[in-house]
Amino acid sequence: MTTAEASTIPSLQRSKRFATIALIMAVVTWLVLMVVAKLIPEYVWLIHILMLGAEAGVVGGLADWYAITVLFRNPFGKMPIPKFMRDHTEIIPRNKARIAESMGRFVQENFLSPQVVEKSLQSTDLSLAIGQWLAKPENNAQVTQVIQQTVPKIFEFVGQEQIGRFIQNNSVQWVRNTQINTLASEMLRAVLENDFHQDVLQRGLDVAHEWVMSHPEETRQLTRTLFKELGVWKLAKGASWIGIDVQQRTIDSLVERVESMLADPQHPWRQKIEAMGQQLMLQLADDESSASQRLNSTKDALLDSPQVLNFISGAVVILCDAIKADLLKADSGIAHNLRVAIQQVGENIISNPAVRQLLNERLSGIAVNLSDQYSEKVIRFISERIHEWDSREMIDKIENEVGGDLHMIRVNGVVVGAFIGLVLGIIRALVDVAL
Structure with missing residues (x-):
């Protein structure tokens, strides 16, 4: 059971208990008033008014109970009932596929569409918020701490030799293909x-x-x-x-x-x-000059030299070891310089409107492109997850979240029904007196 479920279940149970108590009180009041009407006939007009209020409260409570119950399950069980009534029970489980598609489409249209993303970012100075966040000492210290803790673990997991070979192979190939x-x-x-x-x-x-x-x-x-x-x-x-x-x-x-x-x-x-x-x-x-040809020839000759390649691999390993050893120190120089650099970046972003405008345009463009490319995948993922839910699990999730409020509607049904019944009883009594 998740924390959210654990916090909502007591509320749901409490709402169910209140609703049941309200309905029982309305039924008991109705029965008691019928007995009292026989015992005190001289006040039967007043008792009928109260009885009408109790009857309306019972009807309202039962009607709301039925309306809420058929959202999640079939209250009739295996009882033979007309097909049109059975087809309108278990509304949420029966329409799980439609709900999944509707939720996915709702998220896409209201949160992930390129137009919504672009409009939202246009009204937000995102780069300023980033700059202000980075400029705060506690934030850039936190970023630096994460880097200081993560990088040595990455080196340990991957291995300096593998990093060296990766850099050697990729960088050498890039340099070889570059004039x-x-x-x-x-x-x-x-x-x-x-x-x-x-x-x-x-x-x-x-x-x-x-x-x-x-x-x-x-x-x-x-x-x-x-x-x-x-x-x-x-x-x-x-x-x-x-x-x-x-x-x-x-x-x-x-x-x-x-x-x-x-x-x-x-x-x-x-x-x-x-x-x-x-x-x-x-x-x-x-590209055709002798100086260019000599430079590129020298580059190719160096890349073909095993000694140069071994030097690159060895230098990468030594550099990784040095970085790892420094980051593991409590007074790491790299971490200190990195924190200062992050803070300076944040301060420069804050103080430079032109840079902020450029960053906002780039970030907006990236966000719009991502939403355009991946919104359908996100929606499909949401829909597939909902499709995969077991109907019982889906009902529990929804009922745990909103069931408390739904069952309080039953309480309101009893109260509002009783009030309307009293009003109607008073109106009938007044009409009887007038006629």
Whole structure:
């Protein structure tokens, strides 16, 4: 027995008991009044009025009992009764199929139709509600906690090796089927148009300048190695015999170049780097260019390498282990960053009307498409479940939910019938007196 059934059954039993007591009281009152009419003939006119009220109460109670009973069962049992009366008993069990279809159609027309869904979402700022919910610390903490508890269990259930193989197979196939030159061209375009390359170059020059100035010995060692690789070390060493320090002059020249680039945003070398980036972007946008073909060939060669594939699988396993270990910690860094990110997403949604409008349009479109595609399946599912119900089970469910109110109608039938009977008795008495 479910909680709902357990809470409705006492109410149903109480209503049945009240209705039965009311009907019995009306019957007893009617019988008593008939006896009293014989014992006190001088007040027979008053007793007839009361008796008419009791009779009407009995009739009303019995009529409502019959009307409510035939909804669920046949009150006559195996008694021979006319066919037209038998055909109008057990109304709910007999019409179970029609009820199932009607309930399904009602849900579809009033809750799941694309028009209703779209109209409902148009009057609701769903993205604002989502943003406000995510922005609350207790809510984003709850979401983070669910993720923190669920992800390690998923890793344990599936296994890091299986995840690695799945990612390897699917990602490798996707990359193999993708001409990455176009992707690389678009990424380079985004970098150049937003001057990200200038920021990277500026930061790189700062780091290089600082390192050279703070590590003079290491810098000289690097230049010595460079000279040896170029085959000019002996010449540089020979020049030092006549007082020319080629190494230091090279270092000083390099530092001077770096400082000039740092000081001048329009430095020729910066512009040359910009031009090279623009040229490379245009070449990668062309599938037939040599740069695109070299990039795609290199990609295919890497994907055909067992070492690269093994590295991908191993990296995924290591990453999964690291994520799992971190999430299992009470002070998980991933969980903390995730909670902060969720809260920031909620706050950004709240503060950005344009984003909310876009999200509402997308969510509305998704909901309308889902309702259009799956409403029939939902309705069919509801109807099939109702069809599968046993008639006795269906009657119990409905009677447990609404039977209490239905049986209180029986009480009302007795009371209203008695009142109407009294009114009619008074009217008859007045007519008798008048005539």
